[in-house]
Amino acid sequence: MKILLVASKSEFTDQLREAFEKNNFDVSYLDDRKNYLLPKFLQEVSPLWQLTRRSSYLKNLSNQKFNQKVIDLSETLKPNLVLFIKGMIVKEPTLSKLNEMGIKTANWFLENLFIEPYKTWLPKNYGNFDYFFTCDSLILDYFPSTSKTKVIYLPVGVDPSYYELDELTEEDRKRYSCDVCFVGAPYPERVEAMEYIKDLNLKIFGWEGWRKTELKSLYFGALNTKEMAKLFNCAKISINMAIQPPLHTANLRTFEIPAAGGFGLMDYRKDIDGLFILGKEITIFKDKKDLRDKILFYLANDELRRSVAQAGRQKVLQEHTLEKRVKFMLSCL
16 A cells, blocks of 8 residues: 655654554655745755745745645555645645545644644644544544544554664763653743752753753753653653643653653643553653652652553553554554
8 A cells, every 4th residue: 555644854754654664555755844935955954944934925835835746746656545744734625636536635633732723723624634633532522523534533652663772871871860851842831840840850851942941050952762762761750741731642752751661750641541551651740749749759669660661661562652553543544
């Protein structure tokens, strides 16, 4: 079978492509974040891409070129399925054209449906696809299946090979070892929580915006997937806080931390209940006081902490790989 995967360039996209290939798909790929107004050799030049995005007129022209590219590639490749990850710039006429060509369309939507621009876009557009996969079970209450579109809950997953580590060097251990770590963007609720535990040998990685907060001395830079795996493996406790407003989603970090052999302490999300055994394979906190109390408890209980980390990793390897997610997706199509 053939699939055209349309997504932004990322290590998650690479993992997903490989998962389809392991399931015997012939995968072609189209980057939906390029500037399609420019010649191919200039499309990834960042300043030009940013200029296009600042101009509504240029942005719309680039989106039109992108939509035509989807049609042209589909006519050439004749895929059985075109899968969009988020898929916000594909237009309804483009999807209709694909259907006329006998090609199924699907969207795997991995964002928070209650924040802009998603909460405005979703009601108007989710029904344009043949299949709409969501990583958040809550979306089923707001956007039910229609006569055209089947809405299906499908959590994210990981390729464990991306989180397997060679022997850590002394330099790795120096950079990543700590009692507590956090990786992510400095949203206000996260900054507040990190302020509350900043005295607990905390290291923060991720977005540069941390340099503008009072926690800048605890910020150690951005990480790629392999570096993040080293961090989760070296840190005693890795915190996961999803963005607000709270939904049911078990986000990608929920699976990345245990995949790397780390101990994950997550803010509670309802979907976690069906994916891990709380207290045995993963741990949760309810507010910043509970976060601090849980950190102190698990720092004082090394054996229990290691047991949870090991059990969590086994659960990811057995049930939460992208290869298994793709198999489920195929069973729905």
